[in-house]
Amino acid sequence: MMKHHRSFALLTAFVAAGLAWLIPGTLKLRPYYRRTDFDGVTTLDDAVQACQLTGLQGWARVAYAQQLVARKFAYYSTRNLxxxxxxxxxxxMGYCTQYNLALKQILDRLGLDTEAVFALKVRVLTNPDWTMGHTWLRVNLNGEVREVCAGHLDNVPGQVHFEPLTPVHRGNTAIFLLMNLGMVPFCGFVEWRALLNGQGDPGWTFQQKPS
Structure with a gap:
């Protein structure tokens, strides 16, 4: 019994610490945290239906879904992990794992063959000095595989805004959950440091995407 109490206490402490890390960003997020509508699309169900109603097939359908997700995610955010x-x-709002896994769910429901992948470091082509970890999709259509990412409006299937600098790995639910948990203390530290130093917003943790 004592062992179970100790395990519960450790779990509670871990969760509390995680929530404490997120407090500054969460408070700043409140004015924006609400369901949004883009051309009548609010949920993934709406998105699937919108893709079906276009009558598009093949890569044109993939491109439409990619653009829909890119436009629906009006904000890049690590404040709602x-x-x-x-x-x-x-x-x-969300970051690469959230918006690209949302896209994956849409494409899967449309009957497409998708795979979520990640690299621990990629270089952003529009800003070569900026490197980061990234999650995106590989879509297989009739044996042709293309990289797909909803991170930028100018992306199209087979053309993305980054290049991997480390090996690309296939992801799964457990891996993406661990990656998400790993971001909590890092993003929380950035938010707390900005708050305590009177620097305002860190910038990259929450920003409106170009329309």
């Missing part, structure tokens, strides 16, 4: 991809889609 607790949100599932589906919920992040509804609120129109």
């Amino acid at each position: 607790w949100d599932t991809p589906a919920r992040a889609f509804e609120y129109g």
Whole structure:
């Protein structure tokens, strides 16, 4: 019994510490945290239906879904790390794992063959000095595989805004959950440091994407 109490106490402490890390960003997020609508699309169900109604097929359908997700996610945000991809889609904010896994769910429901992948370091082509970890998709259509990412409006299937600098790995639910948990203390530290130093917003943790 004592062992179970100790385990519960450690789990509670871990969760409390995680929530404490997120407090500054969460408070700043409140004015924006609401369900959003883009051309009548709010949920993943809406998105799937919108893709079907276009009548598009093949890569044109993939490109449409990619653009839809890119436009629906009006804000890049690491302040709502607790949100599932589906919920992040509804609120129109999230980071690469959230928006690209939301896209994966849409494409999967449209009957497409998709795979979520990640690299621990990629270089952003529009800003070569900026490197980061990244999650995106590989879509297989009739044996042709293309890289797909909803991070930028100018992306199209087979053309993305980054290049991997480290090996690309296939992801799964457990891996993406661990990656998400690992971001909590890092992003929380950045928010707390900015708050305590009177620097305002860190910038990259929450920003409106170009329309």
